[in-house]
Structure formats: C-alpha cells, structure tokens
Amino acid sequence: xxxxxxxxxxxxxxxxxxxxxxxxxxxxxxxxxxxxxxxxxxxxxxxxxxxxxxxxxxxxxxxxxxxxxxxxxxxxxxxxxxxxxxxxxxxxxxxxxxxxxxxxxxxxxxxxxxxxxxxxxxxxxxxxxxxxxxxxxxxxxxxxxxxxxxxxxxxxxxxxxxxxxxxxxxxxxxxxxxxxxxxxxxxxxxxxxxxxxxxxxxxxxxxxxxxxxxxxxxxxxxxxxxxxxxxxxxxxxxxxxxxxxxxxxxxxxxx
Numbered sequence: 001x002x003x004x005x006x007x008x009x010x011x012x013x014x015x016x017x018x019x020x021x022x023x024x025x026x027x028x029x030x031x032x033x034x035x036x037x038x039x040x041x042x043x044x045x046x047x048x049x050x051x052x053x054x055x056x057x058x059x060x061x062x063x064x065x066x067x068x069x070x071x072x073x074x075x076x077x078x079x080x081x082x083x084x085x086x087x088x089x090x091x092x093x094x095x096x097x098x099x100x101x102x103x104x105x106x107x108x109x110x111x112x113x114x115x116x117x118x119x120x121x122x123x124x125x126x127x128x129x130x131x132x133x134x135x136x137x138x139x140x141x142x143x144x145x146x147x148x149x150x151x152x153x154x155x156x157x158x159x160x161x162x163x164x165x166x167x168x169x170x171x172x173x174x175x176x177x178x179x180x181x182x183x184x185x186x187x188x189x190x191x192x193x194x195x196x197x198x199x200x201x202x203x204x205x206x207x208x209x210x211x212x213x214x215x216x217x218x219x220x221x222x223x224x225x226x227x228x229x230x231x232x233x234x235x236x237x238x239x240x241x242x243x244x245x246x247x248x249x250x251x252x253x254x255x
Contacts, residue, residue, distance in 0.1 A: 023088035023112075025054075025064045025076070027096030032060035035078070035100055039064065042073040042085070044228035060100065070223060073184055078103045084122065087114035087184050117176075118185045124172050125192060131165045132195055162195075169194045177212060182219030186212045187229060206240040209233050 025039070035056050040048040051074070054062045068090050076096070077083030082103045088094055094115060098107030105126055109115045135158060142154045169192070176189045190212055192199050200208050213233045216226040 020091045021067050021069075022065055023068055023090055024093045025066070025086075025088070025096060026062065026093065027098075028059065028061045029056060029078075029096075029098055029100040029103070030060060032056045032062075032078075032100035033058050035060075037062060037100075038077050039066070040075040040077070042075055044224045048075055056100075071184065071220065072225065073188070084109075085118050085188055086112065087118060088112050089114060114183060114185055117180055117183065118188060121173075121176055121185065121189055121192070125169070128165055128169045128194055132162075135162050135165070166194050166197070166199075170199045173199050174208070177208060181211065181215030184216070184220075184223075184225055186215065187225065202236050203240050206236060209236060 029035075029037070033056065037054045037056060039051040039054065041051055043049050051066060052064065054064050056062045066088075068088065071087065071089055074086045074088060075083050076086055078100055084096075084104055084107050086094065086109065089112065092112045094112045095110040096107060099105075104122065107119070109119045138158055138161075139155075142158065173189050173192050177186045180186055180189075190200055190208065202209055210233065213226075213229055216223070216229060220226050
C-alpha cells in the first residue's frame with residue numbers, strides 16, 4: 001500500500017507534464033451550426049500541414065486539443081481564403097468567437113497573448129482592406145462619370161488617398177515589429193501585403209528582416225521557424241544587404 005501511495009504523486013506529475021505540451025482551441029461561431037473548420041500548421045518551409053478538421057455542433061461550438069512539438073504558427077480556416085493565424089503556446093486554452101460566414105473579419109481570440117497580438121494586426125489590416133474597397137468604388141465612379149480635367153484631378157486626389165492608406169498600414173506594421181521583437185508574430189507582419197504589394201519590401205527595406213531575425217534568435221534560437229528564417233535572411237543578405245542604410249524605423253516606399 002505504501003508503494004502505491006508513493007507512486008500516485010509521480011503519476012500525477014507525469015500527467016501534468018504531459019498536459020503542458022497540449023493547447024486547446026474552443027469557441028462558438030455564429031452561422032456555424034454543423035459546419036466544419038480546419039486547422040493547419042504553417043510549417044517553417046512556407047507550406048501548410050493539415051492537422052485536422054473540426055466539426056461544429058448544432059450551436060456552432062467546437063473544441064479541439066493538440067499536442068504541439070514546438071511553438072508554431074497555425075492556420076484556422078473555414079475556407080481557403082477565410083482564415084485566421086494563431087500562435088498557441090503549449091498549455092494555453094484559447095477561446096475563439098466570430099461569424100463563420102465572415103471569419104477573418106469578425107473573429108476575436110482570448111487566452112493566448114501571442115494570438116491576441118496577431119488578432120490586433122489582422123484587425124488593423126481589415127481597416128486597410130475596407131479603405132481599399134472604398135478607393136476602388138471611388139475609382140469606378142470617376143471612370144464612369146468624369147472626363148477630361150475633372151477626371152485627372154479626381155484621379156490625383158484618389159492616388160493621394162491610396163498612398164496615405166498604404167503608408168498607414170506600413171507605419172502600423174513597423175511599430176508592430178518594433179514592439180513585438182522576438183515574437184513569431186513578427187514573421188506574419190513582415191510579409192503583410194496591401195493591395196498585393198509588400199508593405200516591407202526586402203529590396204528596399206531589408207534591415208527589417210535583420211531586425212526580426214535578431215529578435216527571434218535571442219528569444220527562440222532553436223525554433224524551426226527561426227532557423228528557417230535565418231536561411232531566408234542569409235539568402236536575401238547576398239542580394240540586398242550590402243546596399244541597405246542603417247535601420248532607423250523610417251520606411252521607404254517604392255510605389
């Protein structure tokens with residue numbers, strides 16, 4: 001009996017340590033009753049590795065557990081083009097809410113600090129996407145209703161509005177990278193586009209790649225994402241690094 005009692009704390013410790021490797025995704029999505037949501041890992045090589053599909057119940061609720069071998073980036077999506085990116089740390093219980101039909105635009109996340117800052121990044125990107133739609137609508141109106149000098153003046157004004165929106169997104173991304181150096185979220189920020197154009201172009205602003213790598217090597221040097229990004233930076237350094245100015249958090253646009 002004494003031997004059994006001695007073993008119980010050991011077994012409990014083993015179970016607790018095992019749980020530390022697991023993260024939990026749980027949430028309820030409006031308009032998600034009996035539908036399916038998918039989870040992929042964004043592996044360091046840039047591909048997506050399918051993890052599982054999750055069936056929502058009649059109330060749009062789901063719960064999923066996954067044992068993560070290391071801190072990584074995950075793509076939770078309802079379709080190929082409607083997805084959110086998460087950075088769950090082992091041991092976290094992450095709560096997701098939103099509308100299944102407009103997942104990326106409506107989702108919120110709790111219980112995972114790294115995933116929360118990515119949500120903030122996405123939320124600001126959504127603002128830029130809305131501004132872009134307004135600009136496109138104004139462009140179509142100009143094209144159909146204005147001619148000659150009026151059309152030219154309106155186009156110049158519209159170009160100015162577009163450039164301002166682009167720069168606002170740039171500035172946000174730069175501040176995000178500066179404030180969150182060392183987080184895997186900076187990799188997502190680094191590759192953020194606006195209207196198909198990179199907000200941080202390595203040919204123009206390569207030093208931001210160096211800055212992100214510096215933070216990742218300090219905070220998580222053995223993480224596969226860090227090691228893969230180091231290879232990327234070394235490759236780009238041969239192309240752009242020798243001609244770059246010193247990093248001062250002033251972006252140069254190439255529009």
